[in-house]
Amino acid sequence: MIEIKNVTKIYPLGKKKALDNVSFEIPEGIFGLIGRNGAGKTTIMRIIATVMDQTGGSIYFDGKELKANRAEFRKSLGYLPQSTKLMPRLNIVEFLDYVCIMKGIKDKKVRKAKIADAIETVGLVGEERKRLGNYSGGMLRRAGIAQAIIDEPRVLIIDEPTTGLDPEERLYFLNLLSKISVGRTIIFSTHITADIENLCRNICILEQGQVKYVGDKGEFIDSIKGKLWEHSGTPEDEAMLRRDAIVTSVAYVDGVAKVRYVADGQLTDSIAVEPTLEDAYIHALGGVKR
Amino acid sequence: MYLRSLRRTYPLLIAVTLLLVYFTYLYLEGPLIVPPKEYGFIDRTELRLAVIMIPIFAFLLPNKYEIELSLTCGMRTTKLFFSKAVTSFIYTAVPAFLFVFLFRYTPYAGKNPTKFALYVPENYRIHMVISMAVTLLFFFSVICFMRVLTRNCYLPILLGLFVHFTAEGRCKDIQRGALPPKDCIFDPFISVYIIGDTVPNNIAEQYPELGVIHNAWTYNRLIFFGISVVLLVATYIMLRREKLHRGFGD
The missing domain is CATH 3.30.70 (Alpha-Beta Plaits)
Known part of the structure; x- marks a missing residue:
């Protein structure tokens, strides 16, 4: 369980608040974060992913304050940023091996097994020799998911992964997310409501840095x-x-x-x-x- | 992490060596020699190396995506940054020192001998090695510092090249007598002035400052070593704050 309490973010030189006193809870399962471009989705996700600090407020993971326990939280974290700039000169195996090293997995055999598992999970078997620079948008997103899940994290943060994907790749990707969501908390942001229509039970709607709605998707529709x-x-x-x-x-x-x-x-x-x-x-x- | 970096970037070693061979023997027709022919030569490998290493360091250091990825993987930015930086440094330094050891005094055969060279009494090779090490460290620290400070790889290149060409121009001015010899104390490429084992009397008479200049070599290396250490410590402190990726340009 992740609790976000009164989080505010003001960028340096920014005139208005990117996040304004945002509070909500993220339970286990796929949690959808919806909002227009510039609503603050990426900002809150980057703060949760510990790559950015909030200006005010706190975030708790399993009751522990995130800022003070970053190192511990990062062990439970997988993050797929909005950017698809993976390392274009590496193939998927080399890339995942690099991620494993960064995660501190020293045993070569363990790394190999984890890489094979991840590649199979995301459906990139047979594409191991191709460089990431030659991957399509959908394959790159799947490679991104593979790096995010490689150490079996409890929390996955995925920032607008379906942007620019063709319908087939988008559906494949959404099914993949559904498949890997068991026993995990997945925070999934998008500005396309159809993405989370069948995927998430709980959602949060952000608008101009403020929470418009947070809670059960069904209740929201029923309103x-x-x-x-x-x-x-x-x-x-x-x-x-x-x-x-x-x-x-x-x-x-x-x-x-x-x-x-x-x-x-x-x-x-x-x-x-x-x-x-x-x-x-x-x-x-x-x-x-x- | 360091081993992986070393394994993956070994072509750099070949590239730097080839570039040095090209600049030293093919493009500039042999190691440059400065003083009148009887005093032997000193190479300008440092100069060439600085130009080669500036873009290498600037482009090979991790980009924003890599830094963010490492952060979320639980790796410290300092480790990621220095695993790449140190590798680049090693692969640039190895051919450089190889060149130093391959060089030997040869008479200058050109038509325009320079007027000034720095006297180093014994074992010029040790002086060259130290000179080269400090020069490398200096440019390395400038680029690392600027890369982290500006979060951009183009500005460090511009600054590095500016420092390089300013210093090179200064070298030429001093060698041709346009600037007083003692000005070499603030020149990062001081080994350019190093010459042979002995200074004949006529040179010593011509340049009464020569004794001062000899000490200048030591002061110069200490100054640039000090600057390098300060810049590297500042880089380390900035990296520890884990904010490098903010607004980091590729």
């Missing part, structure tokens, strides 16, 4: 259950709904505006629809702005 409507109409209807309700999506099909909106009752000729995580998320952020 707009019975209040979500879909109307098919003209652009004038869309303008009216934008003014009088919180619009969660607008799509034009053959010149007809399909508008999903949240309101206590239907505002015009509409049908009630089942909310998705995206509807609830957009609603929490105040609706579609553009």
Whole structure:
């Protein structure tokens, strides 16, 4: 269990707070961190990963303050940063061996076994000879996961791993995360709600450095259950709904505006629809702005 | 970690040796010699080596991703940094010292002998080895310090090259008599002035400062050794704070 208590982060020369008094708890399993670009997701993840210090507040892991027990926490940590700049001249075996050495695994045989396990887990068997510089985006992410899980960490921090992946690679990656989540805490950040729709039970929504929602994903979606409507109409209807309700999506099909909106009752000729995580998320952020 | 670095970067040894051979024997037509022909030569390997090592050190030191990875793996940044830096230093220093041991006095055959050279009474080789070691250490410490301070690899290269070319220009000015000989006390490439085993009377008369300059060699090496130690300690202190990766450029 990771507890984040009143964490604030102000970057040097930064005028506003990147994180503003953020508090939430991260239980075991996959925990989704959602927010727009610049919401503070990477900042909080880097702070939890101990590569950055917070300006104020504390983080606890198993009841122990993280800053004071960094060395101990790092033994339980696997981290996949947003950047995919792995070492391009190394192949996966050399790269993982390097990571093992950095983790202090001295026994060659142990290293070899761990590397083979990790490569198999992430599905890179047969790609051992290829240099990382020649890997596709999806393969690089999997190589990143392999380094993160190589010493069987209890906590995995994965920062926006699906950005730039094609649909097939994205699905493969999400399935992989699901597979390795057993008995672990995985903190997974994204700005794509579909990524965590079927993956996470608990989520946290960050907006401009503040927590908008934290808790059960189902409850979050249910918060707009019975209040979500879909109307098919003209652009004038869309303008009216934008003014009088919180619009969660607008799509034009053959010149007809399909508008999903949240309101206590239907505002015009509409049908009630089942909310998705995206509807609830957009609603929490105040609706579609553009 | 150190062994791994040594194993992985051995091509550096070959590259540095080849570059030194090229600069020393092919590009500059043999080891340069400064004073009038009867006083033998001194090489400028230090000069060439400094130019070679500046980009090597700057580019081979760990980048931001590697530092972050090592941090989350539980490895200290100091260990990661110095495992790479020391390896680069060794692979640059080995060919350099090999060259020092291969050199021997040969008469200067050029048309423009320089006017000044530093007198070293006995065993010039020891002086050259110490000179070379301090010069290497000095550039190594400057690059490490700047790399950590600026968190960037291009600024250390620019600074290193600036120091190098300023010092080289100073060498030439002193050798050609444009600057007083005692100015060599603040020149990192002091071994350029080292000459043979004896100083004939006419040279001693021509340069009454020669006795002072001889001591200058010792002062110079002590000064640059001191600067190097201070810079390396400062680098170590900065690395211990584990903040190197912040804003670190590649």
